[in-house]
Amino acid sequence: MMDSLTSIQKKYIIFFCLGIFAFYLSGYVLRGFHPPQNIYLMLLIFLILFGIGVVASREISSVFVVNAFVISFVALLLISAGFFAWSAHSHMYSKTIDAELLDYTPEDFVVVTEEELKEYPALKETIETQSYVKASPGEWERTIEFLEEKGSCDIKVEDEYYGVSFATA
Numbered sequence: 001m002m003d004s005l006t007s008i009q010k011k012y013i014i015f016f017c018l019g020i021f022a023f024y025l026s027g028y029v030l031r032g033f034h035p036p037q038n039i040y041l042m043l044l045i046f047l048i049l050f051g052i053g054v055v056a057s058r059e060i061s062s063v064f065v066v067n068a069f070v071i072s073f074v075a076l077l078l079i080s081a082g083f084f085a086w087s088a089h090s091h092m093y094s095k096t097i098d099a100e101l102l103d104y105t106p107e108d109f110v111v112v113t114e115e116e117l118k119e120y121p122a123l124k125e126t127i128e129t130q131s132y133v134k135a136s137p138g139e140w141e142r143t144i145e146f147l148e149e150k151g152s153c154d155i156k157v158e159d160e161y162y163g164v165s166f167a168t169a
Contacts, residue, residue, distance in 0.1 A: 006079040008064065018165055019075030023083070039060050046076055079121040091168065095140040099126040099134050099155075099162040103158050106161055110147070117157065120146060123164065130169070134164040140166065 025041035048074055054065055117124040120143050122135035135143065144166055147153050153164045 008059070010065075011059060012068060012071050014051055015050075015058070015072040016075045018049055019046070020079050022049050023079045025049070031145060033106050042076075047071070057060050073083070078108070093169060095135050095137055096139065096167045097122050097135050097143060098165045098167070099123065099130070100165070101130060102161040102163055104161070107151075107153045108149070109154040109156050109161060110150040110152045112150070112155045112157050114157075116146075126164075127162055135147035 016167070022042070022045055025043050026038070029045065030038045031042050050069060053072070054060075054068065057064075057068070059065070059068075108164070112123075120139070122133045122139050123143050123146075126133040143164075147164060155162050155164060
């Protein structure tokens with residue numbers, strides 16, 4: 001009796017792993033597909049793997065099949081929700097500022113002083129390094145508001161003109 005119980009528990013663990021594997025396999029197979037097709041195809045891949053798992057487990061009782069389905073589907077949902085939450089978090093914190101040195105005098109520009117640049121370190125860094133600079137969401141928004149209040153994203157710092165741009169992932 002105890003051996004059959006641990007055997008079923010091991011099979012449930014396998015179905016939990018099957019749900020996780022279905023997510024990763026779907027991500028690999030479905031590159032380039034867009035919603036809602038990729039969701040339907042992920043469920044199709046999951047059902048195919050689940051069917052193979054039921055056949056391979058040789059357990060045909062309806063209670064086992066339902067429990068195995070719930071366990072593997074919950075694993076698929078949990079890892080999907082975790083992935084999408086991580087993606088949303090990464091997107092939220094993927095903000096950059098760039099200042100391109102202009103070789104002409106723009107029609108509309110504003111003067112930004114060294115004192116003002118001290119209050120906006122990411123803007124100062126992008127001007128000094130001439131490359132994209134990662135900024136926290138708060139600083140990114142503050143810098144946008146600062147330039148909007150000034151009236152332009154084309155700025156003059158000392159004797160140079162820069163076109164400032166903002167990007168997210």
